[in-house]
Amino acid sequence: MSQYVVLIADALSPHAAEVLTRDGSVEVRHVDGTDRPTLLAALAGADAVLVRSATRIDAEALAAAPRLKVVARAGVGLDNVDVTAATAAGVLVANAPASNVVSAAEHAVALLLALARHVPQAHAALRDGRWARSSFTGVELAGKTLGVLGLGRIGSLVARRLAAFDMEVIAYDPYADEEHAHALGVRLTGLDELLARARFLTVHLPLTEGTAGLIGSDALRRVRPDLRIVNAARGGIVDEQELYAALKEGRIAGAALDVYAQEPCTDSPLFELDNVIATPHLGASTPEAQERAGTQAAESVLLALTGMPVPEAVNAPLVSCVPDAVDAPLESPVHAL
Numbered sequence: 356m357s358q359y360v361v362l363i364a365d366a367l368s369p370h371a372a373e374v375l376t377r378d379g380s381v382e383v384r385h386v387d388g389t390d391r392p393t394l395l396a397a398l399a400g401a402d403a404v405l406v407r408s409a410t411r412i413d414a415e416a417l418a419a420a421p422r423l424k425v426v427a428r429a430g431v432g433l434d435n436v437d438v439t440a441a442t443a444a445g446v447l448v449a450n451a452p453a454s455n456v457v458s459a460a461e462h463a464v465a466l467l468l469a470l471a472r473h474v475p476q477a478h479a480a481l482r483d484g485r486w487a488r489s490s491f492t493g494v495e496l497a498g499k500t501l502g503v504l505g506l507g508r509i510g511s512l513v514a515r516r517l518a519a520f521d522m523e524v525i526a527y528d529p530y531a532d533e534e535h536a537h538a539l540g541v542r543l544t545g546l547d548e549l550l551a552r553a554r555f556l557t558v559h560l561p562l563t564e565g566t567a568g569l570i571g572s573d574a575l576r577r578v579r580p581d582l583r584i585v586n587a588a589r590g591g592i593v594d595e596q597e598l599y600a601a602l603k604e605g606r607i608a609g610a611a612l613d614v615y616a617q618e619p620c621t622d623s624p625l626f627e628l629d630n631v632i633a634t635p636h637l638g639a640s641t642p643e644a645q646e647r648a649g650t651q652a653a654e655s656v657l658l659a660l661t662g663m664p665v666p667e668a669v670n671a672p673l674v675s676c677v678p679d680a681v682d683a684p685l686e687s688p689v690h691a692l
């Protein structure tokens with residue numbers, strides 16, 4: 356008989372369950388974590404729970420889980436887990452901090468290019484039978500200033516990729532290391548300069564009390580009218596109502612969004628604007644990222660439950676695609692106890 360019950364509450368790569376059941380000590384139960392009554396009932400008998408971004412592990416969920424020892428997030432952002440409440444309850448929280456960063460960075464770059472050249476709008480017009488070349492004149496990236504908000508793992512990967520498009524890259528991140536920025540060809544600036552100068556702004560911050568609404572009414576009045584904004588970090592960092600107003604009034608030129616204050620989000624006034632392009636939180640949606648995220652989250656659960664060491668091989672493929680400079684200054688996967 357298995358010693359531990361582990362819930363998989365969001366759709367994860369099958370590798371997660373494979374890793375968990377490797378030594379026979381774990382019984383895996385799949386539940387729909389967005390169905391609250393089902394989640395709360397399942398948590399009653401769970402030793403661990405693995406989530407992606409849809410399932411909320413808040414104080415109520417933790418109170419329903421007397422046996423819970425670990426919450427593992429198969430990805431980066433921990434805004435759907437109440438880390439403070441978990442810590443108070445003696446529950447360990449782990450994430451997989453480098454698992455999906457390459458995919459997320461590539462998606463941000465894809466959005467930025469699509470925004471610059473109106474790719475989704477032109478595609479839609481052509482499918483409607485309109486050869487509307489003059490409607491879709493774009494802008495070049497070369498020579499333009501890119502402002503990166505948050506020069507952590509993803510911001511650094513995006514900066515490096517867009518520097519290769521001959522953009523001038525500046526970044527605002529009060530915690531970033533000068534040498535790290537310099538090695539990427541990025542100049543660190545204050546927020547005021549970044550807002551005043553950027554032609555493109557890409558957001559790579561965690562959602563915290565300090566970053567919620569950072570790009571709001573005040574910031575959006577200090578930018579150039581030809582600014583294009585990409586947010587593939589978290590909804591709520593860019594205030595959606597203020598963004599709508601800025602776009603509608605022509606105070607900025609366009610926006611590309613992957614994330615929303617409320618998700619799922621299928622009905623936003625922003626989706627009615629011609630200069631907005633949008634994807635449904637797809638930054639980490641590649642098999643490569645999901646395999647790494649599921650595997651690393653499962654390894655953290657096993658480590659926490661059984662003390663079984665994490666094999667080197669699990670981390671090896673990722674380290675080879677994330678530059679050392681990006682990997683170095685960041686926290687360990689096990690976030691809190």
Ligand SMILES: NC(=O)C1=CN([C@@H]2O[C@H](COP(=O)(O)OP(=O)(O)OC[C@H]3O[C@@H](n4cnc5c(N)ncnc54)[C@H](O)[C@@H]3O)[C@@H](O)[C@H]2O)C=CC1
Nearest residue numbers: 431432459505506507508509528530560561587588638639
């Ligand atoms: N769209 C998607 O599918 C994905 C979205 N994400 C989001 O991207 C965010 C960033 O991810 P990583 O780069 O891996 O995180 P990270 O922790 O490596 O980098 C975040 C950076 O933001 C900086 N920062 C924090 N507060 C700041 C502030 N007030 N002003 C300026 N800089 C500040 C930190 O110093 C750090 O360098 C995650 O928190 C997550 O919410 C992550 C993965 C996939």
Ligand SMILES: O=C(O)CCC(=O)C(=O)O
Nearest residue numbers: 407408430431432639640
């Ligand atoms: O699991 C996902 O698709 C969400 C990825 C994400 O936003 C994150 O890792 O922070």
